[in-house]
Amino acid sequence: MQDKKKMSNYLIPDFTLSPRIDKVGVEERVARFQTRSIKSESKMQALKMALNMIDLTTLEGKDTPNKVRQMCYKAMHLHDVYDGLPTVAAVCVYPSMVGVAKKEVINSTVKVASVSTAFPSGQAPLEVKLIDTKFAVEEGADEIDMVISRGKFLSGEYNFVFDEIAAVKEACGKARLKVILETGELVTLDNVRKASDIAMYAGADFIKTSTGKIQPAATMQVTYTMLEAIRDFNDATGIQIGMKPAGGISNSKLALHNLVMVKEVLGNDWLTNEWFRFGASSLANDVLMQILKAETGVYQSSNYFSID
Amino acid sequence: MERLEILKTYKIYIGGKFPRTESGRYYSPKNPKGELLGNICLSSRKDVRNAVVAARKAYGDWSERADFNRSQILYRIAEMLEGRKAQFIDELIVQGVSQKAAKQEVELTIDRLVYYAGWCDKYKQIQSSVNPVSSSHFNFSVQEPTGIVGIIADANSSLIGLVSSIAPVIAGGNTCVVLASEKLPLCAITFAEVINSSDVPGGVVNILTGKRTELISPLTTHMDVNAIFYSGKETEIIKELEESGALNLKRIHSYDEDWNKESSQNLYFITDFQELKTTWHPIENVGGASSSY
Numbered sequence: 001m002q003d004k005k006k007m008s009n010y011l012i013p014d015f016t017l018s019p020r021i022d023k024v025g026v027e028e029r030v031a032r033f034q035t036r037s038i039k040s041e042s043k044m045q046a047l048k049m050a051l052n053m054i055d056l057t058t059l060e061g062k063d064t065p066n067k068v069r070q071m072c073y074k075a076m077h078l079h080d081v082y083d084g085l086p087t088v089a090a091v092c093v094y095p096s097m098v099g100v101a102k103k104e105v106i107n108s109t110v111k112v113a114s115v116s117t118a119f120p121s122g123q124a125p126l127e128v129k130l131i132d133t134k135f136a137v138e139e140g141a142d143e144i145d146m147v148i149s150r151g152k153f154l155s156g157e158y159n160f161v162f163d164e165i166a167a168v169k170e171a172c173g174k175a176r177l178k179v180i181l182e183t184g185e186l187v188t189l190d191n192v193r194k195a196s197d198i199a200m201y202a203g204a205d206f207i208k209t210s211t212g213k214i215q216p217a218a219t220m221q222v223t224y225t226m227l228e229a230i231r232d233f234n235d236a237t238g239i240q241i242g243m244k245p246a247g248g249i250s251n252s253k254l255a256l257h258n259l260v261m262v263k264e265v266l267g268n269d270w271l272t273n274e275w276f277r278f279g280a281s282s283l284a285n286d287v288l289m290q291i292l293k294a295e296t297g298v299y300q301s302s303n304y305f306s307i308d
Numbered sequence: 309m310e311r312l313e314i315l316k317t318y319k320i321y322i323g324g325k326f327p328r329t330e331s332g333r334y335y336s337p338k339n340p341k342g343e344l345l346g347n348i349c350l351s352s353r354k355d356v357r358n359a360v361v362a363a364r365k366a367y368g369d370w371s372e373r374a375d376f377n378r379s380q381i382l383y384r385i386a387e388m389l390e391g392r393k394a395q396f397i398d399e400l401i402v403q404g405v406s407q408k409a410a411k412q413e414v415e416l417t418i419d420r421l422v423y424y425a426g427w428c429d430k431y432k433q434i435q436s437s438v439n440p441v442s443s444s445h446f447n448f449s450v451q452e453p454t455g456i457v458g459i460i461a462d463a464n465s466s467l468i469g470l471v472s473s474i475a476p477v478i479a480g481g482n483t484c485v486v487l488a489s490e491k492l493p494l495c496a497i498t499f500a501e502v503i504n505s506s507d508v509p510g511g512v513v514n515i516l517t518g519k520r521t522e523l524i525s526p527l528t529t530h531m532d533v534n535a536i537f538y539s540g541k542e543t544e545i546i547k548e549l550e551e552s553g554a555l556n557l558k559r560i561h562s563y564d565e566d567w568n569k570e571s572s573q574n575l576y577f578i579t580d581f582q583e584l585k586t587t588w589h590p591i592e593n594v595g596g597a598s599s600s601y
Contacts, residue, residue, distance in 0.1 A: 297529075298529045298530070298531060298555060299356075299357050299360065299526060299529070299530040299531060299532065300531045300532070301530075301531035301532035301556070302532070303531070303532070304531060
């Protein structure tokens, strides 16, 4: 924390003074993103971009090495009968599966992201969280998706949350750190904004909405609030932070709305998978079906696409 | 003061809801006397897409229901229709059918629903088989629903043609997307209201109104539609069905029937939209009296 302060020449603000969010205003603004008319050529480009931004995810107790291998294969071969498709950005797995996943994608551009810090609840002592993180990094994870301690946050212990993120960031080494706010448990947009600020100042490379285990997950209102936080942080410090909405974005239409929102709030700099990701498991197939529909003029059936 | 009559807005039926067409368009068909029938939704290909998504979503539950339960629900549709007989007769008269013929058509429609309700838990008993094989297997073939059926309903009747095609299709556990008659669409939407109040799960029957020339193509090329029920004899349409159906090997059935005849109902309207599944079940003994089967 001290290092970062020195390095980047900015002051840590008082998080109790984070801007309040006008919920009604956010809803109106978000509604307008959904009315943009996207013409077919742009749509095709946006669909391919969305595919390339997906973190293909499996985070279940029943995950097996073969399930992970199969998902890694899908990540690199989305739909081989159609040429010119990108790969997804990354696969996202539990730490115990990182080794398996890394071996599969080693010769591709697909990265391995691992959730850590006692995902999804985050209810474990810091030492355990750090060991969890270091293990994933040693196994070869390129990115770490950590969860914040929502209980501590809600009881006002912002310093605790801040220090924890900073400590995990240190344990990440070269791996990029995504900080999951679990906005479904933060209740208000004011809290989402505050948690975003804490995460970014504490050293997050990405902020991420949800674990996918809690509803509601990545609503457009929440994502919009976080995008604004990223913009303000960038204005104040000159540092670019990535955004990852996760959970609930299951169809192309929603994905396109999100891309429109990113472009209009943050600009083109964020429209690459280095700075924007979708955490999703079923989105990829829907986007593929839309691309094939645009290409063939015929509505598609999920029967002709691999499940995972 | 004279009371102003409240007229019904005819909307389409998708996934158990009555939305307007997403395109916001409508058309205004007239009866033979030149009177306006109403402003009817001019559905678009996106409505077809939404309807197919709804039908697919409803398919799992509907196809796995007990046959007996499907039977009860079809009978329930008949009950509901009986209660709203007068409304349908009026609507048919507005659309140019004589009083007597209208009454006959509605009554025949109700009877037809009861007829197919009866078949729900019986057609498999009659059509499936135990097959003799020369290895140690108990070998049997049973019907399973084909999937999502696109129905292009009779263009020349408003009610009887529509119901004569929907009933056998859903009796067999399929879900369907129906294009109502373009000229005579009123009863289709009112029938949707009957379905909606008859324990039929949302999405099992989806009804669209609009131009056939516009809607047949997205319906018959759709990769998630498994079969087409075409009521009519236009060779141009049949040709189009056969061609675009080849994309995903849809079952295409065309019927040139006068649905007002009492005989225009039979078991084969059900089994045309069934797939035969044969199971080879290993047993110890080959057939015969000593077999435990």
